[in-house]
Amino acid sequence: MFLPLKRYVKLWGEMLLYAGNEAEPARYATLLFLFALFASFLAYFAVQAAPAAKIASALFTFVALHAAAYGNLLLTSNSRAAKVEEVLPDFLSLVASNIRAGLT
Numbered sequence: 001m002f003l004p005l006k007r008y009v010k011l012w013g014e015m016l017l018y019a020g021n022e023a024e025p026a027r028y029a030t031l032l033f034l035f036a037l038f039a040s041f042l043a044y045f046a047v048q049a050a051p052a053a054k055i056a057s058a059l060f061t062f063v064a065l066h067a068a069a070y071g072n073l074l075l076t077s078n079s080r081a082a083k084v085e086e087v088l089p090d091f092l093s094l095v096a097s098n099i100r101a102g103l104t
Helices: 003-017 025-046 053-101
Strands: none
Touching: 003 025, 003 053, 025 053
């Protein structure tokens, strides 16, 4: 596998892991890339302007879709972390009281 491709898959794999998504990282990264590429081609051909504007709209679409996917996974992982942090003090006090009482 090409090194930037490995980094791309690793980035999405880590984000999927943090978000609790059980999708396969290579498949998710491939589908995201292909969907963003297809959408950018559609944006390129949909814009009726100068070639520079067409290229800019295609690049913006490609980057925006990746940013949206990243933001979605980031918000999901932060939500999961907040839920754990909310329950953690109660769990630790329960474990400490059980240890003091002799229950391991």
